Amino acid sequence: MADRDGKIWLDGQLVDWREAKVHVLTHTLHYGMGAFEGVRAYNTSRGTAIFRLAEHTRRLCRSAKILGMPMPYSEDELNAAQVEVLRENGLESAYIRPMIFYGSEGMGLHAESLSSHVMIAAWTWGSYLGEDNMVNGIRVKTSSFTRHHVNSAMTKAKANGPYFNSMLAVTEAKKAGYDEAMLLDCDGFVSEGSGENLFIVRDGVLITPDLTSALDGITRRTILTYAREMGIECVERRITRDEVYIADEAFLTGTAAEVTPMRELDDRTIGEGRRGPVTEALQARYFDQVSGKRDDHADWLTYV
Numbered sequence: 694m695a696d697r698d699g700k701i702w703l704d705g706q707l708v709d710w711r712e713a714k715v716h717v718l719t720h721t722l723h724y725g726m727g728a729f730e731g732v733r734a735y736n737t738s739r740g741t742a743i744f745r746l747a748e749h750t751r752r753l754c755r756s757a758k759i760l761g762m763p764m765p766y767s768e769d770e771l772n773a774a775q776v777e778v779l780r781e782n783g784l785e786s787a788y789i790r791p792m793i794f795y796g797s798e799g800m801g802l803h804a805e806s807l808s809s810h811v812m813i814a815a816w817t818w819g820s821y822l823g824e825d826n827m828v829n830g831i832r833v834k835t836s837s838f839t840r841h842h843v844n845s846a847m848t849k850a851k852a853n854g855p856y857f858n859s860m861l862a863v864t865e866a867k868k869a870g871y872d873e874a875m876l877l878d879c880d881g882f883v884s885e886g887s888g889e890n891l892f893i894v895r896d897g898v899l900i901t902p903d904l905t906s907a908l909d910g911i912t913r914r915t916i917l918t919y920a921r922e923m924g925i926e927c928v929e930r931r932i933t934r935d936e937v938y939i940a941d942e943a944f945l946t947g948t949a950a951e952v953t954p955m956r957e958l959d960d961r962t963i964g965e966g967r968r969g970p971v972t973e974a975l976q977a978r979y980f981d982q983v984s985g986k987r988d989d990h991a992d993w994l995t996y997v
């Protein structure tokens with residue numbers, strides 16, 4: 694990733710990709726106190742557009758607030774910077790990674806006078822969980838690693854540190870031959886995937902875990918909006934892993950993962966073992982929206 698042409702926005706300046714470096718004593722590298730976003734831009738018939746940019750930037754600023762990190766830039770400045778990064782790199786479609794992190798001004802947990810830094814990089818990134826899987830669905834394994842307790846990691850923040858938990862989970866699942874992990878919360882209820890929210894469909898009702906331990910995903914919000922518009926009943930409540938086993942359909946949502954059907958959980962076939970009709974309808978609407986083929990929710994697309 695480090696060795697390529699292009700520009701990265703770092704503290705208000707566009708710097709050469711290869712020169713966008715930090716010191717080994719960068720505080721966030723040691724203790725994981727930082728926050729980031731994952732945002733996608735799509736190539737539409739009217740040019741490149743960033744999907745739900747304002748919501749992502751707001752979540753980044755809120756994550757920083759939860760962590761008590763001073764954010765040196767306004768939301769407007771951060772939005773403009775993300776547009777600038779896409780333009781500067783000439784990207785038609787991209788994954789955008791903004792992050793706020795502490796610098797190397799001090800070490801130790803009692804460090805004072807740490808300053809916040811912000812970086813924004815963008816690169817081309819295709820289908821996160823595989824193109825075929827968008828149709829056929831992925832095989833998921835319940836993780837042996839528990840999602841963070843709500844009062845240990847702040848689950849409303851998309852904070853850097855807690856992602857080691859996601860990496861433990863997804864690495865375990867991949868080594869066992871699965872595509873993705875599903876994590877349970879401290880009480881044993883379904884929380885989310887390593888980097889995605891989870892939905893099931895049962896008897897025509899769309900059910901997703903409440904946000905106690907799962908990230909307030911922007912794709913999750915999009916899907917709930919669509920489902921309500923389509924007259925599908927939506928329920929946000931605790932769900933158990935065996936409810937997923939006997940669901941008619943299940944899918945994961947995330948900016949990277951988009952809308953990815955699940956065909957199996959723990960070697961149990963879900964529904965017909967392929968993308969179900971509700972999943973397909975919601976997924977189609979999502980892809981039509983992000984690629985600018987729908988007229989509604991026009992404010993969700995920021996044209997570059």
Ligand code: PMP
Nearest residue numbers: 888889890908910911912947948
């Ligand atoms: N949960 C976790 C743990 C994630 O990392 C992500 C990806 N940001 C999501 C859910 C989905 O969030 P979003 O739809 O905003 O990308």
